[in-house]
Amino acid sequence: xxxxxEPEVLVKHYELTAEAWQKAIGAMLGSHTVxxxxxxxxxxxxxxxTVEKIRSIVYNEPKPVSPLKLFLLPVKENVVLEPDIVRPLxxxxxxxxxxxxxxxxxxxxxxxxxxxxxxKLRREKLILIGxxxxxxxxxCHCTSYGINPxxxxxxxxxxxxxxxxxxxxxxxxxxxxxxxSIKGVAEFQAAGNSLPETLLQKRREVKxxxxxxxxxxxxYQETTSAVKNAGEEIWEKYAKTCVSCGAxxxxxxTCTCFLLIDRPGFExxxxxxxxxxxxxxxxxxxxxxxxQHHIRFSNRYFCKYVFRxxxxxxxxxxxxxxxxxACIGRINKNELFIEITR
Ligand code: SF4
Ligand code: SF4
Ligand code: SF4
Numbered sequence: 326x327x328x329x330x331e332p333e334v335l336v337k338h339y340e341l342t343a344e345a346w347q348k349a350i351g352a353m354l355g356s357h358t359v360x361x362x363x364x365x366x367x368x369x370x371x372x373x374x375t376v377e378k379i380r381s382i383v384y385n386e387p388k389p390v391s392p393l394k395l396f397l398l399p400v401k402e403n404v405v406l407e408p409d410i411v412r413p414l415x416x417x418x419x420x421x422x423x424x425x426x427x428x429x430x431x432x433x434x435x436x437x438x439x440x441x442x443x444x445k446l447r448r449e450k451l452i453l454i455g456x457x458x459x460x461x462x463x464x465c466h467c468t469s470y471g472i473n474p475x476x477x478x479x480x481x482x483x484x485x486x487x488x489x490x491x492x493x494x495x496x497x498x499x500x501x502x503x504x505x506s507i508k509g510v511a512e513f514q515a516a517g518n519s520l521p522e523t524l525l526q527k528r529r530e531v532k533x534x535x536x537x538x539x540x541x542x543x544x545y546q547e548t549t550s551a552v553k554n555a556g557e558e559i560w561e562k563y564a565k566t567c568v569s570c571g572a573x574x575x576x577x578x579t580c581t582c583f584l585l586i587d588r589p590g591f592e593x594x595x596x597x598x599x600x601x602x603x604x605x606x607x608x609x610x611x612x613x614x615x616x617q618h619h620i621r622f623s624n625r626y627f628c629k630y631v632f633r634x635x636x637x638x639x640x641x642x643x644x645x646x647x648x649x650x651a652c653i654g655r656i657n658k659n660e661l662f663i664e665i666t667r
Contacts, residue, residue: 337495338492339504339516340493341491342490350374350379351510352506354375358415359415361418370390371389371396382417384485389418392647394580396447400597401595405592408442408443415503420645423643427479429637432639457474458475461535466646467643467645468536468644473532474532481499482503492524564622569621572653573625576651583597601622
């Protein structure tokens, strides 16, 4: 059970011009911190938005470099101090894969047996403006795991920019309150439920391109049973180029593991951890069930496709493809899965 109130189902549609939406973001900046994707040096990532940057925001492009979880789980923080989180945070441009990842993060960090107060506070202050992807990247494989690249859950508002118009679909009271607080500065026209054919066509094309690019990839259930039945030799083969850097876990929107480290001066540091680091499972006395590299390597796949889905009833891989792009050892988990299901 997580402790977030169930959002009321509320879908309202608005349409406005690009200029009106830019004014609306300007108004948001008075009372909210706003992050949105901006392109720089050939890649796209979330940046803090200032008045000068509003026009540089990129809409409807597939995943920013950073996963959404970095707004909720800083890489390191001192958990003895009161969290210094005052202003609500609006994140614009989150794709469907990262919004799905919130299911697992909420079940893990807001579990009624053990709530993480830092996560809870950040989550309550977070207002999500999700976006549908109007293109995909080489390693996007959301649809293989049943995720439509049009957000269907966990967003407060969905934004699509098409034919020079900004379309907003409001899903929660939180999203509606955000728009209410800025409506005075720009004209928000109530729109009907029917979406323009150009948008629907774009969405169909993107879904079919991702399906086509991943037609050999097994689905989630097939992957679960293939991972359970794989022999050690496959893990040994793929672990050969793994340098245990942990980038795959750091960049993954669903990886949740952390360490607590005591430091002098009454400092307790919560630091994100990764099962690929040597010593991840080492205990007092020096025992380590994952001492062998290939066993540690296989843990990531057992965690994503076997343990987490069983324990939390949520997807632990959303098919974003970031771990493939970030891997310094050029390990492509999808090639591994195709090989073990052949
Ligand atoms: S994996 Fe799917 S939802 Fe995620 S960025 Fe790529 S196309 Fe969009
Ligand atoms: S990113 Fe690649 S090299 Fe680094 S720990 Fe993960 S699998 Fe190993
Ligand atoms: S395991 Fe890889 S593809 Fe799956 S959610 Fe994590 S980073 Fe994305």
